[in-house]
Amino acid sequence: MRAVRYHGREDIRVDDIPEPVCGSGQVKIKPAFVGICGSDLHEYMGGPHAVPQSPHPITGEKLPTTLGHEFSGVIEEVGVDVTDLKVGDKVAVKPNLSDGSAGGLSDHIVVDRKHAILLPESMPLDIGALIEPLSVAWHAVNRSPLQKGDTALVVGAGPIGLAIVQVLRARDIETIIVVEVSKRRREFAATFGASHVLNPIDVDAVSEIRSITGDVKGVAIAFECSGVQAGLDTAMAGTRVRGTTVILSLWEKKPVLDAFAVVLGEKHIAGAVVYEEGDFEGVIWAIESGKLQPRSMITSTILMEEIVEKGFKALIHEKDNHIKILVDISA
Structure with a gap:
């Protein structure tokens, strides 16, 4: 064969x-x-x-x-x-x-x-x-402490970042901010339900995120999907005090983490890889119900x-x- x-x-x-x-x-x-x-x-x-x-x-x-x-x-x-x-x-x-x-x-x-x-x-x-890649995103969202009414940030709008946007929309999250350098991928992000799409080359992404989120000065949950240092920095700085950053990307070299900012902001960091029992079934249900x-x-x-x-x-x-x-x- x-x-x-x-x-x-x-x-x-x-x-x-x-x-x-x-x-x-x-x-x-x-x-x-x-x-x-x-x-x-x-x-x-x-x-x-x-x-x-x-x-x-x-x-x-x-x-x-x-x-x-x-x-x-x-x-x-x-x-x-x-x-x-x-x-x-x-x-x-x-x-x-x-x-x-x-x-x-x-x-x-x-x-x-x-x-x-x-x-x-x-x-x-x-x-x-598409069930498998969507299950990676479904699992990552499950790994976060996401609650109804939370704000979310997705850094990097490649296939997994775009899957995260879709899962967040399926969970009825209304404020979904995407940071991406590629014009075409920003268009994809908007199509899949991002409420705000930022080009970090043209704007100060962290300042924009804080402006969008108002008094709390940052999102509740950030998903780092870019695999580059600038993306991780944006995800960490874009979360509010006691916010959570979920890292999904595969790194070619070890990134630097600002531990001082983590301590002062009492921030949380989680990793997410592949999936566990129930994730495939959750994605299948979401597609059948029209949420995805x-x-x-x-x-x-x-x-x-x-x-x-x-x-x-x-x-x-x-x-x-x-x-x-x-x-x-x-x-």
Whole structure:
């Protein structure tokens, strides 16, 4: 079968590998749509989070490894002891742990039953591929002490920052301030429900945030999604006394934190990565209820054989024009 595999820095190939066999307690899935994630780009460019050459101490993962962890598909076989899913069911896959032997960017994949999350029959499979990245945002908002009526700041309007905006709007947050240097991404943020969009090159973002929030001089919750020092500084300075900053971004170098400001402002810092039990289901419910309407996140759909030129290179050289590029494997 075909599989998109990462062999090393800027070396991604469509290989022919053996088709996996469905075992007891497992399901075999035909992937339909697969999203390209920021972590995939880090690997492609050989960043600090790239897959190691030696086997991972927990998963045994080593190169080459099949890519694709944001995906939907249709069950084509169920293993012994699986009684609550059937052939033909639509699923999204929750990829909490992988051994690298298979990923969503392949013609077939086998996963343990617990990783296959049933999708409503009415949900299109391309929308199903957005469940995973939206669950990252859903989890990050859950990690914060967000309350009804709070004000929120999102620094960095890449795919995850824009997902945060949507989740905040789904939680009925009215004041959502986005700070982003890219004009196109600021437009995306406004489309997805940001109440205020600031360009930190043109304005003093922190002063503007304090003006918008009035007497409290800062937002209740900030979400740092930029991965750059200036973004972290804005998030921290943009929160009010005893406010919380949730950091989601992957950092290429260790940032500097102003501990003095944290102490004087009695501020809180939290980290958020991936998701936990209930997050996928929460996102599915929000989409079905109409609180999340993420279709506009899909800015391009390509074929497996186009993944380098129209996928990875497009996200590197035309990143401001894209939120989520999906690979269509449904044919």
